Each structure stands twice: as C-alpha cells, then as structure tokens.
Amino acid sequence: MKTVEEFRTSRPKEWDALMQELESLGGAAFYLKDLVKNHDGVVWFHPFFPSMKQSDIHEINRVEIEGRKKMLLSYEFYRDRVPGFENSYIALSSPQLGTQGGQRVVGEYVCTTKDMISDEVFEDTIAIFPDNDNEEISAKHPNVCIPYRALVPRKVDGLLVACRAFSSEFQFNEYFNLIPHCIAFGQAAGTAAAMAAQSGIRPRDVNYAALQKNLIRQGVKLPVP
Ligand SMILES: Cc1cc2nc3c(=O)[nH]c(=O)nc-3n(C[C@H](O)[C@H](O)[C@H](O)COP(=O)(O)OP(=O)(O)OC[C@H]3O[C@@H](n4cnc5c(N)ncnc54)[C@H](O)[C@@H]3O)c2cc1C
Incomplete structure (x- = not known):
C-alpha cells in the first residue's frame, strides 16, 4: 500500500x-x-x-x-x-449479490417525502428515527416517525412487512432502508404478529396503544406515553 x-x-x-x-x-x-x-x-x-x-x-x-x-x-x-498491486490477489468475493431498494408493499399508510420534514407523531408510531441516509434532513428533522400502518399491506391479510419493503415512496425508502431501520420494523412487526396470534385477530386490527406499550416495555424509544 x-x-x-x-x-x-x-x-x-x-x-x-x-x-x-x-x-x-x-x-x-x-x-x-x-x-x-x-x-x-x-x-x-x-x-x-x-x-x-x-x-x-x-x-x-x-x-x-x-x-x-x-x-x-x-x-x-x-x-x-497500478504500481504496488503486482503481487495482489483476490482474497474474498461476496457470496451473494446484495440489492439496495427494491419492490415495496403498498400499505395502509404510504410514507412520503413530506413525512421526512413534517415532524408528525402518528397515533400508531412504532419507530422513531433520529438518523437517516441524508445528513441535511437528519440535522433538521431528527425525529421522523414511522406509523404501524406502513407495515400493514392494504390488500393482504395475515402479512406484515418487517424490512425495507415497508410502504413508502422511493425517496423516503432510500433514506430509511438501512439496517437499523429494518431492525426497528422487524421488532414492531414481530411484536404485532405475536399480539395478533395471541388474540386471534388480524394484524391490521392490533390495538396501536397496546402495541406501543409492548414496544416501550422492550426498551423501544417512542414519542408516546
Ligand atoms: C452493498 C450494500 C451495502 C450496504 N451497506 C449498508 C451499511 O453499511 N449500513 C446499513 O445500515 N445498511 C447498508 N445496506 C442496506 C441494508 O443492508 C439493507 O437495506 C437491509 O439489509 C435490508 O434488510 P431486509 O431485511 O429488507 O433485506 P435483506 O437483508 O436483503 O434480507 C432479505 C432476506 O430474504 C431472503 N430471501 C429472499 N427471497 C427469499 C425466499 N423466496 N425465501 C426465503 N428467503 C428469501 C434473502 O436471502 C435475505 O436473507 C447496504 C446494502 C447493500 C446492498
């Protein structure tokens, strides 16, 4: 080198x-x-x-x-x-192609670019993201909220989205599809799925306040009581 x-x-x-x-x-x-x-x-x-x-x-x-x-x-x-690389060799190549972005579910709520700057706290907020992939927006709007409805497909029952396929416009998705965001979606979706299974109800009918209470009990920081 x-x-x-x-x-x-x-x-x-x-x-x-x-x-x-x-x-x-x-x-x-x-x-x-x-x-x-x-x-x-x-x-x-x-x-x-x-x-x-x-x-x-x-x-x-x-x-x-x-x-x-x-x-x-x-x-x-x-x-x-390139001088210096004469004796180089490939030590490792990725075992699988990674993709960024991709197809997304259309949910009961679609996160839009407006939501990146509105500072709106939704009644069904399941995650709050102080950081995203855009430094300028992060600095001015460090509390972007994600509603549970963005994980609930509009037309399909018994399914929750626990990953970057959450319901969102392209630009919103670009900034909020990183690993920490997906961890938060997964935690909320998993908790909601367990609650739906325990009560014998559809995921879309899970009580928002009870879901938030459960998440807060797990240590999730939410802007709700
Ligand atoms: C090259 C690259 C670098 C990145 N760097 C960073 C970074 O530094 N920091 C960061 O925070 N984020 C980074 N990201 C973004 C982040 O990794 C992804 O957005 C995030 O992992 C998406 O998580 P996911 O659960 O939605 O999808 P994935 O992590 O892609 O998980 C989907 C899983 O589903 C499996 N799967 C697919 N089809 C099927 C099927 N039919 N049956 C069963 N399983 C299936 C796949 O094998 C995969 O394991 C990077 C992304 C890429 C591509």
Missing part, C-alpha cells in the same frame, strides 16, 4: 488517467482501505450495478455474472497497471 500511495500522491495525473481508463472499461476504480484492524494491505471494492428488476431471478443472475466479470477485469487491471 505504501507503493500505491506514493504513486497516487506523486503522480496524480497518471493515477487519474488510469482510473478513468478502468472506469471506461466498466471496472471499479474506487476502493476502501483500513476498514478492519490488522488487515493492512487489504482493500475493499463495493461496486454498484444498475438494475430495475430486483425480484426477477434472470435479472439477478445477469447482474451477478456481470459483477463477477467486472471484478476480474478490475483485479487484472490493478495487478497489471
């Missing part, structure tokens, strides 16, 4: 030209380093590939194959052209 850094800082124009060439070939130029202790000399590539059909298995296979071809292309380019 010392050789790489020396090359990058002492010959920035050459570095930029190489990276542009790699990108024009369809490769991944950007990498992260120092992510894990004692992994000096390990770099991580996290490339993104556009796709609009995240639930179509043929499309997923196409992207998977494209990703692996581009991984080899990028690796060979770095190894053959």
Whole structure:
C-alpha cells in the first residue's frame, strides 16, 4: 500500500488517467482501505450495478455474472497497471449479490417525502428515527416517525412487512432502508404478529396503544406515553 500511495500522491495525473481508463472499461476504480484492524494491505471494492428488476431471478443472475466479470477485469487491471498491486490477489468475493431498494408493499399508510420534514407523531408510531441516509434532513428533522400502518399491506391479510419493503415512496425508502431501520420494523412487526396470534385477530386490527406499550416495555424509544 505504501507503493500505491506514493504513486497516487506523486503522480496524480497518471493515477487519474488510469482510473478513468478502468472506469471506461466498466471496472471499479474506487476502493476502501483500513476498514478492519490488522488487515493492512487489504482493500475493499463495493461496486454498484444498475438494475430495475430486483425480484426477477434472470435479472439477478445477469447482474451477478456481470459483477463477477467486472471484478476480474478490475483485479487484472490493478495487478497489471497500478504500481504496488503486482503481487495482489483476490482474497474474498461476496457470496451473494446484495440489492439496495427494491419492490415495496403498498400499505395502509404510504410514507412520503413530506413525512421526512413534517415532524408528525402518528397515533400508531412504532419507530422513531433520529438518523437517516441524508445528513441535511437528519440535522433538521431528527425525529421522523414511522406509523404501524406502513407495515400493514392494504390488500393482504395475515402479512406484515418487517424490512425495507415497508410502504413508502422511493425517496423516503432510500433514506430509511438501512439496517437499523429494518431492525426497528422487524421488532414492531414481530411484536404485532405475536399480539395478533395471541388474540386471534388480524394484524391490521392490533390495538396501536397496546402495541406501543409492548414496544416501550422492550426498551423501544417512542414519542408516546
Ligand atoms: C452493498 C450494500 C451495502 C450496504 N451497506 C449498508 C451499511 O453499511 N449500513 C446499513 O445500515 N445498511 C447498508 N445496506 C442496506 C441494508 O443492508 C439493507 O437495506 C437491509 O439489509 C435490508 O434488510 P431486509 O431485511 O429488507 O433485506 P435483506 O437483508 O436483503 O434480507 C432479505 C432476506 O430474504 C431472503 N430471501 C429472499 N427471497 C427469499 C425466499 N423466496 N425465501 C426465503 N428467503 C428469501 C434473502 O436471502 C435475505 O436473507 C447496504 C446494502 C447493500 C446492498
């Protein structure tokens, strides 16, 4: 990595030209380093590939194959052209393609961009998110509330959404589909499912106040008594 850094800082124009060439070939130029202790000399590539059909298995296979071809292309380019990578090798590739975003359920409530800045506390709030993927909005509106109805499909009974497929417009989903958000959806959906099963009722008929009480008992922070 010392050789790489020396090359990058002492010959920035050459570095930029190489990276542009790699990108024009369809490769991944950007990498992260120092992510894990004692992994000096390990770099991580996290490339993104556009796709609009995240639930179509043929499309997923196409992207998977494209990703692996581009991984080899990028690796060979770095190894053959970038000083410092001469003796590099691929230590690990992801076992499975990851997707960001995707299809979403249309629920009894659809979270919209308006909800990101309204500071509204819903009567069925099941999660409050002080942080999202947009720093500017987070700073001004650190208490975005999610209603239980966003987990309840409008047309299907006996089903709750415990993940990033919660009922939301694209932009809202983009900012609130990260791991901590999904943990909160999962906790609320699991608790509501247990309550519905115990009482023999449909998930959509779960009493909001009782659900909130249960969540608060579990340590969930909610803006309700
Ligand atoms: C490359 C990448 C990097 C990311 N980095 C971060 C990050 O640093 N921090 C962060 O907070 N978030 C990050 N995210 C976002 C976050 O990981 C996801 O939004 C989140 O994991 C979504 O959770 P989920 O439960 O909705 O879906 P997933 O975690 O995708 O879970 C869905 C599960 O369902 C399984 N499944 C699918 N179909 C079936 C089926 N028919 N039967 C049974 N099981 C099935 C899948 O195998 C999978 O295990 C990243 C996402 C990607 C793609």
